[in-house]
Amino acid sequence: MAQQEGVRALHTGLFVNPVGQRRTAFRQACADLFGSLRVADGAHAATCPPGEPPADLLVLDLERFEPGIDLPALGELVAQRAGRPVLALCPFTAARWLPALMAYGPVDYLIGPLSPQEIRHALAARLAGGPAPAAAPQEAAPAELADLAALLAVCSSAQGALAEADDGMCFAEHLCAALLRWPGVLHGAMFRLHDGADLRLEAQAGSLPEGQGLDLAGLLRRGDRLLQSPLRHAFPGLLAAASGEMVLLDAPGKAGEPELAQALGAHGVEMVLGLPVPALGPGAPRGSLCLLFGHARPFSRAQFAAFDDLARLAAFGLRMAELSRENETLLGRVTQLAATDALTGVANRRHGEALLEQEVRRARRYRLPLALVSFDIDRFRNINDAFGHPVGDVVLRSVADTARALLRSSDVLVRSGGEEFQVIAPHTSAIDALRMAEKLRAAIEQADIPGCDHVTVSLGVAQLGEAESADSLAVRTIAAMARAKRAGRNCVELAMQ
Incomplete structure (x- = not known):
């Protein structure tokens, strides 16, 4: 209790969310962790009054905020922090908030849904070390440098898969194999939207020997027509393909499907990331990439950028495969036209x-x-x-x-x-x-x-x-x-x- 009183005396906090009920719940659960806690319903109300120092910790609860509308204002709020701690509470279905906010400044995050007690516990752990000073630009830690080197190897291997891009299935298999080189990945998969109709598991690869690893077709109870799967709202790979949003589930139980969480846990999966594969131009996503990790871990802005590069590379490879098929069809049609009498349809x-x-x-x-x-x-x-x-x-x-x-x-x-x-x-x-x-x-x-x-x-x-x-x-x-x-x-x- 004495430690908590010391924390309260040292820290000031600012909580931002547009929903009054969530602001009240946060104040009730966490107010005693701060010497002073202010709540606001948006970026404008959260602006620091003249002459008053910024809060030691800014908590952005992103539930009910819209990236297309609220990102510039919330991003400016992060930029004004000049490196002071920012904690984002991000729904697992809207993880694209994270790299977008990180573009404005350093952001730590927690993936929701989280109960008020879970938020309190995470805040107490972060505040126990005392107030964080304004952060100066820091050099990358050796561990982060090692991660970035591994990411470069993943991207290089994924680019090599483009050599097989004339065959969509072969490209998907090579790309999934490349995903396994990402640190901590146990299983990689690609889901693909076929003929604009439905989603199919195009390819998957795991780090365990065949027969011992995870089979997503079995887990999802089908390999095609996955937009009708009962798990389409919970499994990040399906959700990313359907919504076009990055989905980050750092604890399978948060998806609200106990059987799914149990099945993933039985294979040692503690975190799942779904990346939408964008269309090259306007339109629905072409599908998604899905990475299953053995341990939950936070990602940096550079790592999120690498994920985005992988998704774009997958989109490029799939488009190349489509063009190859279209060219083959066109060549067959031209050959047929060159060999056929137009009037009678017999050989010319x-x-x-x-x-x-x-x-x-x-x-x-x-x-x-x-x-x-x-x-x-x-x-x-x-x-x-x-x-x-x-x-x-x-x-x-x-x-x-x-x-x-x-x-x-x-x-x-x-x-x-x-x-x-x-x-x-x-x-x-x-x-x-x-x-x-x-x-x-x-x-x-x-x-x-x-x-x-x-x-x-x-x-x-x-x-x-x-x-x-x-x-x-x-x-x-x-x-x-x-x-x-x-x-x-x-x-x-x-x-x-």
């Missing part, structure tokens, strides 16, 4: 020639039969002249669709000219190709085509000769098709050797 002439060359080489190498069928729509020019080119386009599409429906999956339909088509038929002899051609002829003749009733086709068929080239095979089928035209059209002719 250039692609068809390449495929025929490829099938000729395969047939010759493995001594397999290969057939080519060429066909032409009879009197197509008359259709265009009589009904117009739009109807002609309908005819071309209808003929292509009818032929495609009859072909095998291994056959390739090619539009080789205006109204000319080819069918590349691997593993097909001349006899089988004649049967195929006759089916095509009959089906096209019977097909109902809007605008011009029915059309017919003339077909030429050839089987690849032993030493024949693709060009020679195509010439022979075209010659056979020409004979079918001369024979009265709407018939099939077999090419001569």
Whole structure:
């Protein structure tokens, strides 16, 4: 009691919070720790009156303050302290207050929620050493220098993960492995928002051997659709991704989920940090990084800055992975467009020639039969002249669709000219190709085509000769098709050797 009286005689205090009930609770719990205690509802009311020395300890209770509104005023209050002690009481869901306030001056902090008795105990421990003098700029302690060196190694390792950024999963795994190099980290994880729909555990890594460590998918009872998890309001990794705020839980029990706290404690986890991975530009976060520590510890401004760098690096890596996927999709689409006839959707002439060359080489190498069928729509020019080119386009599409429906999956339909088509038929002899051609002829003749009733086709068929080239095979089928035209059209002719 004598020690507490001595503390009270030495110290003056200032408590700032906008909620009257919280100011009253603090005064009731902690007033006897100070020789003089003043309370204020905001930064303006907390300004030191002229001629009165600043309070020995400023306590900023950040509950109900809004960073976007109140940060400049509260930050100026910290700056005016000229290094005198500042203690921030920060809700675990709003840890972004801490680096923001530290930019104005030295700030110590406690993570809430805290009961008045817990706040009193922490204050008594801090005040027991006597009033702190105005702080002058200090050199970093050796331990802090060692931490910063370790952080540089973490950031360097995380940057190395960018080499795998063309594969989002591989990048996430390498980044989680890099997080384990942060002093005290037992487990690292990345959560990622997929297609703007829901959150998924993208990757995780632990310091313990596989099978003995923590599995977050099991802890959270699912690996995807995590925005619907019953723990989304309590687990920092999920909360950071959903809210876009840094979340610092320095005691798992403060989250209000006893089972979660027990599960984390069973794996030696005493502190969890959730870092939102920002979007590169406006928009919701891309996900979050989650670091699980074996011991609770305070962080400096430099360490918070390193966390921010890691989150931005993760955002950059994920964007690179997305760009890689988009480029692959675009390349596939461009390739498809370059190989496809825009009107009918079948292979165009250039692609068809390449495929025929490829099938000729395969047939010759493995001594397999290969057939080519060429066909032409009879009197197509008359259709265009009589009904117009739009109807002609309908005819071309209808003929292509009818032929495609009859072909095998291994056959390739090619539009080789205006109204000319080819069918590349691997593993097909001349006899089988004649049967195929006759089916095509009959089906096209019977097909109902809007605008011009029915059309017919003339077909030429050839089987690849032993030493024949693709060009020679195509010439022979075209010659056979020409004979079918001369024979009265709407018939099939077999090419001569």
